[in-house]
Amino acid sequence: MRKILLFLCLLPVCLGSNAQGRLPKITLKDIEGRTIQTDTLSNNGKPFMIAFFATWCKPCNRELKTIDELYDEWRQETGVRIIAVAVDEGQNINKVKPLVDQNGWRYDVLLDPNSELRQALNIQMIPYTILFDGQGNIVYKHNGYTDGAEIELYEKIKAVGSR
Template sequence: MRKFLVSLFFAVICATGVMNAQLPSVTLKDINGKTVQTDTLSNGGKPFIIDFFATWCKPCNRELTAISEVYEDWVAETGVKLFAVSIDQAQNINKVRPLVDQHGWPYEVLLDPNGDFKRALGIQMIPYVIVCDGKGNIVYKHNGYTEGAEAELIEKVRELIK
């Protein structure tokens, strides 16, 4: 029983540490070819969202489209910013911009063709969403998408600006 309690204690401590972890430092490019360091992603002291997607991932596309329908309101209310990170491999990178343009997604789009950023965060499945506070601390993670899940996402952001 004691070993179980000690293990539980360390699991809780580790989980708490992970949820307040900083973003790892990975070099990516944005959709326009500009180099971006992931550990410097920020939103002027306001919360931001990182949403991992791929052009071939239908749930990812539904999630980013659903968010885009309310994104303007979110920005007006909370000042939140969303970074959409494509994990499409190098041979499919040319499909990212047409998809973004087709849907009119207003996000800053980053490219992770080698999966370095995804791997550094331990992400296994997409869609995968991370919410960071104004200091860049990871405060919430979620994978998968079901209709209406964006309501939970904005609630997490609202909690950060109280």
């Protein structure tokens, strides 16, 4: 009886650990105020990437500016979709749209002011990048940004896109 009870107690933990390879269901808004369910994010069977950032984070902004310069080429070659998620809180959340507009970023930008998605994915520091395959499975994670890191990221995107 104890073994059965132990099994039943551990079953949800085991099943839940499988779900960590995909996006959890969290409700966010984009910078236009539209509601988005994170578990529905996709890219029509092609890879997509989520980059977590904040307006005050210099490495985050360097990463997103660099990737924006390469985005057309990346999309043309791999079909990748890039989604930026701002984790700014309080008054800083009002700085996200002006930053995006000022830089002309063409990414989809979501707002995570309560860090619900960041916490659900156990992200401790930003910038943080997650790459998903066309089925929505997490295939690559990277913390931080240094100049040139986008080259490794693009190699990962190409590898995932060719599967």
